[in-house]
Amino acid sequence: MDGASGGMRGGMGHPGRIVVVSADVGAGHDTAAAELARRLRERGFAVQRLNLLDVLPRPVHWAFKEAYRGILRWLPWGYDLLFGLTSRSRTSVLVLRTLLRPVRRRMRRHIPPDTRAVVTTYPFANQLLGPLRRQGRLPVPVITYVTDFVVHPTWLCPGVDVYCAIRHAEVQPVGAADGIEVEVVQPLVSRDFATSAAIDRRHARQRFGLPPAGRLALIVAGAWGAGEVATTVAEVRATGHVHPVVVCGHNEELRQRLEAEHEHVLGWVDDMPTLMRAVDVVVENAGGLTCQEALACGVPVVTYRPIPGHGRANATILARTGLTHWVPGPEQLGPVLAALVGDAGAERVPSGDPLGASDGPDDPAGLIARTASRAGTAGFAPHRRTVADSVGDAIAVVAALLQASGGIR
Numbered sequence: 001m002d003g004a005s006g007g008m009r010g011g012m013g014h015p016g017r018i019v020v021v022s023a024d025v026g027a028g029h030d031t032a033a034a035e036l037a038r039r040l041r042e043r044g045f046a047v048q049r050l051n052l053l054d055v056l057p058r059p060v061h062w063a064f065k066e067a068y069r070g071i072l073r074w075l076p077w078g079y080d081l082l083f084g085l086t087s088r089s090r091t092s093v094l095v096l097r098t099l100l101r102p103v104r105r106r107m108r109r110h111i112p113p114d115t116r117a118v119v120t121t122y123p124f125a126n127q128l129l130g131p132l133r134r135q136g137r138l139p140v141p142v143i144t145y146v147t148d149f150v151v152h153p154t155w156l157c158p159g160v161d162v163y164c165a166i167r168h169a170e171v172q173p174v175g176a177a178d179g180i181e182v183e184v185v186q187p188l189v190s191r192d193f194a195t196s197a198a199i200d201r202r203h204a205r206q207r208f209g210l211p212p213a214g215r216l217a218l219i220v221a222g223a224w225g226a227g228e229v230a231t232t233v234a235e236v237r238a239t240g241h242v243h244p245v246v247v248c249g250h251n252e253e254l255r256q257r258l259e260a261e262h263e264h265v266l267g268w269v270d271d272m273p274t275l276m277r278a279v280d281v282v283v284e285n286a287g288g289l290t291c292q293e294a295l296a297c298g299v300p301v302v303t304y305r306p307i308p309g310h311g312r313a314n315a316t317i318l319a320r321t322g323l324t325h326w327v328p329g330p331e332q333l334g335p336v337l338a339a340l341v342g343d344a345g346a347e348r349v350p351s352g353d354p355l356g357a358s359d360g361p362d363d364p365a366g367l368i369a370r371t372a373s374r375a376g377t378a379g380f381a382p383h384r385r386t387v388a389d390s391v392g393d394a395i396a397v398v399a400a401l402l403q404a405s406g407g408i409r
Helices: 028-042 058-074 076-088 090-109 123-134 201-207 229-238 252-259 272-278 289-297 310-320 330-341 364-373 387-404
Strands: 017-022 046-051 115-120 142-145 162-166 182-185 216-220 243-247 264-266 281-284 301-304 325-327
Touching (some): 017 028, 017 123, 058 076, 090 123, 115 364, 142 364, 162 364, 216 272, 229 243, 229 252, 229 301, 252 264, 272 289, 281 330, 301 310
Parallel strands (some): 017 046, 115 142, 142 162, 216 281, 243 264, 281 301, 301 325
């Protein structure tokens, strides 16, 4: 958890404290939280960052993170199964909420008494904070920023006041949005991506040791380098239309393996705006933050071999709305890349951000600031838990356990 000194202004105080809860599971949730914290501090708020996994007992913290990383790498079908189960069954989310119940008191202790609002960028945090808000143990609004194009049921929890989602995001399953407030907001992407057109392509390529001429495809797979990355690189290269540039994130094993066969292989990259200015197309597999950054940059995006679960769900929405090109197999990859990259060495002309980062939807920091300023008013009175709520939750949990054991069909 980092401090709030960045929100103070010369000892003059601040309009209030906002706690931003994320999780270091991959990088997308944390990066969105960092950008939100920066924007809120610009507005004068004291911002406190909290890693949800730090609230868990240490062995659970380690086991959860490594299990998630392992299932994505070694049992992707298992992750797809879990994602589908929690998409279709409300009871599975209730079981998750019940399993997290012992941690609620620990979470409450991490919220300082002068907090004006709590914002989450990770779904499981809602399953802890929503019940606290609903029970009246957290008297300030809970706001969530959904980092994906899919508002999965694990994001949804009674007690959360506002859900912020980017343009084109969809609540799944259909009908799950009934009774919840969803605000369309700008993506939490650094403004550096929107202004990257000011970066000279020649200098951008020099910065990363890339060839000054020719078409380049940036292949990304998140902070963990998850998915069929090696196969993707080989198939992109085999098209003959582009030279692959690969970002492996923190996956050092993947980086070393690809370096033996390919020329332009990078590990973790801090300056993604400049790197995106250097390439002609982005090939991605998850539809998360990097995809949103590329769209903000005006770089065409290809979704290829998406990872299971949220990757495929995001890919469906992205392709349906025309934001990306979902290529189903290697036979179609070459023609799509050829059509997108155009003439070698041609300067890209930005066509505007299709997610509305510069116009239209609200800045999430502005919405959160207004919500925090109303904290404590009648409009944001604590959710008071009733006896009917307790009985209903108990029945739902029993039903979930019976269904899981095969007692209900």
